[in-house]
Amino acid sequence: RDGFLRIGALVTETQLEESAAVAERYPILLDTARVIADPLVRNRATVCGNIAHGDPANDHPATMLALRARVVATGPDGERTIDIDDFFHGLFMTALGEDEILTEIQVPVPPAGSGGAYVKLERKVGDYAVAGVAVQLTLDGEGKVTQAGVGLTNLGFAPIRATAAEETLLGADFVPAGGLRGAIERVRDAITKAPGADEVIAAAAQAAADMTEPVEDRRGTVENKTNKASVHTSRAIRQALARAGAGG
Ligand SMILES: Cc1cc2nc3c(=O)[nH]c(=O)nc-3n(C[C@H](O)[C@H](O)[C@H](O)COP(=O)(O)OP(=O)(O)OC[C@H]3O[C@@H](n4cnc5c(N)ncnc54)[C@H](O)[C@@H]3O)c2cc1C
Structure with a gap:
């Protein structure tokens, strides 16, 4: 929608793996989801949680950096959009405020070629x-x-x-x-x-x-x-x- 793949807060790794749209347009996301932990974990773990945790050992952050994604943080004052380049501040540290949660990841639709x-x-x-x-x-x-x-x-x-x-x-x-x-x-x-x-x-x-x-x-x-x-x-x-x- 509007030139972005939008991954909501409740989307699990398994849902990403099973998405036909992801397989067709974003094979890099499929590569990433497939190698995270095991099916038991992937059935429960969310893509947004993988980013929000700020763990440099998690696999999605590198992929989202390569894809130039951006994320939506939601808190009491509403929503703000953060470029992925500005999101990771250090070991388990992110741009999220104490009263914010990550509600969406927006991945630009890749151009032809x-x-x-x-x-x-x-x-x-x-x-x-x-x-x-x-x-x-x-x-x-x-x-x-x-x-x-x-x-x-x-x-x-x-x-x-x-x-x-x-x-x-x-x-x-x-x-x-x-x-x-x-x-x-x-x-x-x-x-x-x-x-x-x-x-x-x-x-x-x-x-x-x-x-x-x-x-x-x-x-x-x-x-x-x-x-x-x-x-x-x-x-x-x-x-x-x-x-x-x-x-x-
Ligand atoms: C055995 C095991 C092996 C794993 N192996 C890998 C691996 O190889 N590669 C990999 O990338 N990951 C791996 N993980 C991590 C896993 O894939 C999930 O990314 C991670 O557990 C987050 O899952 P979750 O969405 O349930 O969030 P939780 O575990 O519930 O939350 C993790 C942290 O992020 C916060 N959080 C979660 N969602 C949000 C949100 N939307 N907004 C703000 N804060 C939020 C929580 O408050 C918490 O601090 C592994 C996990 C386990 C248990």
Whole structure:
């Protein structure tokens, strides 16, 4: 409605998983809901609760950062809308006031040529992430990235929007892998020494890893988690590109 997918306060993870509209238009949300805990938890847990809790280990915050969502806070003085970039203030700290609850998440409808993916590494099914990465991309008709969103899970004291990775991806050319145009572009890149898709993805993955501040715990060392951030950013970018209809 009005250019947004609206997720109300009572919507559970299971409802998100079972929504045909979400599967069709927001595969990144389906990726995310599917890897949260287990079906017993997902039957009860709400998407808004996942955001409102302010836990950097929760999976939806990174995805909502990548999707440039906004949230509606409702309190005694009425409603206010908060950009997701302004919502997470730190470990279990959010922009919600003591007398407010989160009543809606608003996710912009992605333009044509968009694709997104959420990739999570967990020690075992149902666990919180060792590292999770959400990537949402929009490509123009020529395969050039016009919008990029990258969010990171459990790699710092708050969910991280990896702006440096987004900047690396913006404007990059990801010509569809097959066909004559793809072949011509690859020859041109070889001659001009323009960075190819693999180099851009590697640079973006490194930029994301450089923005993390993981702590050592049972899930891994700082070095290991930083490495996982890079590897999973790369995988999420490739999956997002494939869903947007490009190569890479
Ligand atoms: C065993 C287990 C495993 C889990 N694994 C994962 C995982 O892998 N990934 C993941 O992302 N999450 C995981 N979770 C968290 C879970 O998915 C829910 O996000 C979380 O429990 C919130 O559920 P809830 O909506 O019932 O909110 P509650 O648990 O009832 O609330 C959590 C907190 O948020 C506040 N709150 C809830 N809703 C709102 C609202 N609308 N407005 C304002 N404040 C609100 C509550 O007051 C409370 O402080 C796991 C939970 C469990 C129990």
